[in-house]
Amino acid sequence: MNDPIIEVRNIHKSFKTVQAVRGIDLHIGAGQFVALLGPNGAGKTTLVEMIEGIQQPDSGDIRILGKTWKGNEKYLRYLIGLSLQETYFIEKLTVWETMRLFASFFAIGKARCGEVLNLIALEDKRRAWVVNLSGGQRQRLALGIALLNNPKILLLDEPTTGLDPNARREIWSILLKLKEQSNTSLILTTHYMEEAEQLCDYIVIIDHGKILKEGTLSDLLGEIQDLPVKQALPRKITLDDLFISLTGRHLND
Numbered sequence: 001m002n003d004p005i006i007e008v009r010n011i012h013k014s015f016k017t018v019q020a021v022r023g024i025d026l027h028i029g030a031g032q033f034v035a036l037l038g039p040n041g042a043g044k045t046t047l048v049e050m051i052e053g054i055q056q057p058d059s060g061d062i063r064i065l066g067k068t069w070k071g072n073e074k075y076l077r078y079l080i081g082l083s084l085q086e087t088y089f090i091e092k093l094t095v096w097e098t099m100r101l102f103a104s105f106f107a108i109g110k111a112r113c114g115e116v117l118n119l120i121a122l123e124d125k126r127r128a129w130v131v132n133l134s135g136g137q138r139q140r141l142a143l144g145i146a147l148l149n150n151p152k153i154l155l156l157d158e159p160t161t162g163l164d165p166n167a168r169r170e171i172w173s174i175l176l177k178l179k180e181q182s183n184t185s186l187i188l189t190t191h192y193m194e195e196a197e198q199l200c201d202y203i204v205i206i207d208h209g210k211i212l213k214e215g216t217l218s219d220l221l222g223e224i225q226d227l228p229v230k231q232a233l234p235r236k237i238t239l240d241d242l243f244i245s246l247t248g249r250h251l252n253d
């Protein structure tokens with residue numbers, strides 16, 4: 001692989017008695033789409049927030065384009081687009097005003113705001129109050145804001161959790177378009193195996209703060225042929241089967 005865009009080495013993070021992240025390594029290249037797949041409480045948010053520079057690891061090393069957060073905060077902030085597990089907007093602004101507000105932080109012009117509005121398919125909501133958007137529309141707006149400055153790296157924490165299947169597919173189609181049109185690297189966390197399968201070139205399965213398995217979808221599904229998974233009916237083998245064989249639990253339990 002070329003020089004990694006993101007390099008995480010042996011990071012650990014505890015909260016009092018909870019060891020949220022217990023020795024994780026990641027190497028992510030330019031244009032790579034990576035899923036951190038794991039059930040609730042696996043440590044996904046803690047991990048991405050450390051990469052985002054929002055939380056500090058207790059030990060280990062994080063480098064983004066070869067740089068640590070310490071001393072490079074301003075530079076790195078500009079390279080990363082992010083959307084948190086929950087996004088809070090100012091309810092009394094319209095969609096367009098919200099985009100212009102965030103664009104002003106980066107001195108981004110109206111043309112780029114229009115482009116992004118088109119990408120997130122919210123042109124018809126340009127004058128709508130943010131308070132009146134549906135869950136899927138809010139998530140698309142959050143994604144659009146993260147994309148305003150053409151970030152080299154996009155970090156999305158559970159971008160489709162709680163959305164209905166249609167709204168989920170709309171987010172997927174935006175991300176697939178982005179993948180086609182840009183060289184942005186993406187890390188997304190999810191507990192939906194379909195999301196990891198549809199969007200990502202590389203899947204990292206996490207549980208209890210550790211990586212259980214990682215690889216391409218075909219690597220991971222290939223591996224399961226060798227495992228004694230009990231199946232009532234012949235059917236398509238899924239990442240959930242792999243997770244069950246590794247942990248004895250379903251991904252979404």
Ligand SMILES: Nc1ncnc2c1ncn2[C@@H]1O[C@H](COP(=O)(O)OP(=O)(O)O)[C@@H](O)[C@H]1O
Nearest residue numbers: 015018020038039040041042043044045046047
């Ligand atoms: N600020 C915090 N204080 C105490 N415990 C936390 C905190 N943040 C996360 N945890 C705990 O760390 C573990 C991992 O949490 P999290 O990273 O949010 O997992 P995920 O995003 O995969 O659901 C959980 O057991 C959670 O309760």
Ligand SMILES: [Mg+2]
Nearest residue numbers: 044045046085
């Ligand atoms: Mg989380």
